[in-house]
Amino acid sequence: MEQTKRKIGDYTVLASFLIGEHEIALCENPDAPCEEVYLCGYIENNGLFERLTDCMVSDSYAEIATFYGERIAEKSEEVQKKIEDILRKVEGDREISANACKRVSYDERIEGKVIVLRGDVLRPEYRRSTSQLLLCTGGFGAQANARGRTCFATRLYDGQKTQCQRDDVLGVMPEELLPEWARTSLESLRREAKRETRGER
Numbered sequence: 526m527e528q529t530k531r532k533i534g535d536y537t538v539l540a541s542f543l544i545g546e547h548e549i550a551l552c553e554n555p556d557a558p559c560e561e562v563y564l565c566g567y568i569e570n571n572g573l574f575e576r577l578t579d580c581m582v583s584d585s586y587a588e589i590a591t592f593y594g595e596r597i598a599e600k601s602e603e604v605q606k607k608i609e610d611i612l613r614k615v616e617g618d619r620e621i622s623a624n625a626c627k628r629v630s631y632d633e634r635i636e637g638k639v640i641v642l643r644g645d646v647l648r649p650e651y652r653r654s655t656s657q658l659l660l661c662t663g664g665f666g667a668q669a670n671a672r673g674r675t676c677f678a679t680r681l682y683d684g685q686k687t688q689c690q691r692d693d694v695l696g697v698m699p700e701e702l703l704p705e706w707a708r709t710s711l712e713s714l715r716r717e718a719k720r721e722t723r724g725e726r
Contacts, residue, residue, distance in 0.1 A: 631670060640659050
């Protein structure tokens with residue numbers, strides 16, 4: 526069975542690469558003007574449709590392939606610098622495995638608990654404790670015997686609000702086993718939540 530080709534506008538995606546917050550694409554449109562047959566751009570996806578941005582076009586496949594490789598290298602270096610910055614602040618930022626946390630069943634409520642995301646639902650560069658440890662703040666998926674799947678959460682490392690699926694949760698992390706940076710962040714998030722509840726700024 527022939528695989529469906531990925532199309533964005535009039536271009537067919539020949540190759541794409543995800544790194545950090547970016548997806549870089551190498552594309553072709555045989556019907557475009559000769560100088561625009563090959564394209565390299567970033568793919569933006571809003572959940573409904575995709576579009577290409579910051580594009581470079583050429584009539585030379587080799588030229589666009591070179592540009593594609595350069596963009597991958599550039600964004601990879603940016604990610605590596607971010608990782609190095611994290612490692613300067615967080616000692617031992619490694620992937621958390623199943624035996625390092627407490628497994629949870631679907632009849633348990635996880636709202637208000639520190640959850641650990643499964644490493645295999647994260648891209649390789651994010652398979653680290655700073656991306657895995659989240660404070661679950663709600664969602665239908667966070668309830669016991671939930672019918673829904675979505676869980677709302679706040680990442681402990683940087684306070685970024687996010688969401689995940691209940692199936693993405695590896696387990697919960699007992700607070701006494703949290704690394705120091707995560708305990709400090711958790712305390713800060715809870716103080717902030719109390720202030721918001723009281724209507725303080």
